[in-house]
Amino acid sequence: MPDIIKIMVDTAGQKGHGSFLYLEQGKSVIVGRHTGMDHAVLAIYNQLVSKQHCRIHRVHNEIYVEDLGSKNGTELNGQRLVPYQKNLMTLEDELTLVNGLVGLRLEVSNDLEETREYLISELLDREVRLNDHLQSIMIGTDHITLSKKEYQLFKLLHSRLDHFVTKEEIMHHVWPERCMENTELVGIDEVNSLIYRTNKKLGASFVIKSVYKKGVYMKREETHVAQ
Numbered sequence: 272m273p274d275i276i277k278i279m280v281d282t283a284g285q286k287g288h289g290s291f292l293y294l295e296q297g298k299s300v301i302v303g304r305h306t307g308m309d310h311a312v313l314a315i316y317n318q319l320v321s322k323q324h325c326r327i328h329r330v331h332n333e334i335y336v337e338d339l340g341s342k343n344g345t346e347l348n349g350q351r352l353v354p355y356q357k358n359l360m361t362l363e364d365e366l367t368l369v370n371g372l373v374g375l376r377l378e379v380s381n382d383l384e385e386t387r388e389y390l391i392s393e394l395l396d397r398e399v400r401l402n403d404h405l406q407s408i409m410i411g412t413d414h415i416t417l418s419k420k421e422y423q424l425f426k427l428l429h430s431r432l433d434h435f436v437t438k439e440e441i442m443h444h445v446w447p448e449r450c451m452e453n454t455e456l457v458g459i460d461e462v463n464s465l466i467y468r469t470n471k472k473l474g475a476s477f478v479i480k481s482v483y484k485k486g487v488y489m490k491r492e493e494t495h496v497a498q
Contacts, residue, residue, distance in 0.1 A: 276334075276362070278302070278327060280315060281374035292434055294377070299328040301339070302368070302375065305440060316439060319343050319369045327375075328357065334377065336360050343369040401426065410476045420445050421469040428479060428489035437486040438462050 278300055279291045292300050292313045303323045305314035312323070321341040328335040335357040338345040345352045346367045352358055360366065366375040400409040406422040408415050417425060423445045428436060442449075442457040445465065449457050466487060470479045479489045 276329075277378050278313060279376040279378060280313065281376060294327060294329050294334070296329055296331075299326050301326050305443070314440060315368070315373055316437070317369070317373060320373060324368055325352075327377075334360050334362075336366060341368070346371065399429065401429075413476065415472055415474075415476070417469065417472060420465055421472065424465055424469050425473075425477075425489075428487070429477075431488070433488060433490060435482065435486045435488050441465075441487070 275296075276294050277291045278294050280302075294300055301312045301323055302315065302320075302325050303312045304318065304320040305316050306312075306322055315324075319342075321339070321343070323339045324341040325339055325345045326337045328337065336345065336347060336352070337357045338352040338354045340354040346365075347358055347360055348365050349367075349371075360377075362377045362379070364377075366377075367373060368375070398409075398411065402408070403422075406417050406419055408417070408422075408425065424441060427441065427444045438459060441462055446457045446461075466479055466481070473479070475492050477489050478492055479487055481487045
């Protein structure tokens with residue numbers, strides 16, 4: 272079993288275009304409906320998915336899936352799981368939610384070295400400190416001041432380094448006041464403009480990248496990674 276594997280979301284016939292999270296040794300990932308609140312959850316944009324739908328565990332060299340009492344069920348190879356019972360699964364098994372409407376794939380990560388790069392980013396010489404009151408970030412001795420929306424975007428992407436974040440999720444997180452009924456919708460141009468401005472202010476510390484049909488992700492620039 273590899274050190275790190277990915278949990279990939281496949282929805283609406285868009286295989287490989289969904290979100291993903293890494294599943295590390297001794298860790299677990301909760302899969303659930305996007306609410307804009309819990310960034311520890313692998314978010315799915317489907318109202319039939321429960322807020323906390325299922326949990327995938329990594330225990331030593333084995334992977335287990337556990338339905339968390341979801342309303343519309345979790346299926347392993349087409350068989351609906353009994354809630355709160357752990358079921359052993361392999362990378363070849365088919366895991367679906369809501370009678371096959373949403374698919375989850377486990378695959379070997381090809382980004383092990385890149386992932387270790389982000390662990391290095393926690394070293395004190397390049398420590399990242401966020402100041403909510405001042406809407407600013409400190410990266411080592413570098414001080415960067417952001418606007419309110421830029422800061423909200425940075426916090427979201429920084430909490431999900433190396434993880435894709437959809438532009439719809441950015442809209443809900445940065446403009447919650449406009450993601451309700453009878454309000455002006457957030458345009459994709461606004462999102463792209465915010466990403467551009469934030470990217471420019473971050474300079475050589477971080478970079479935000481966009482991937483077609485997947486979303487955006489933020490990573491540390493290699494020039495700031497200790498060797």
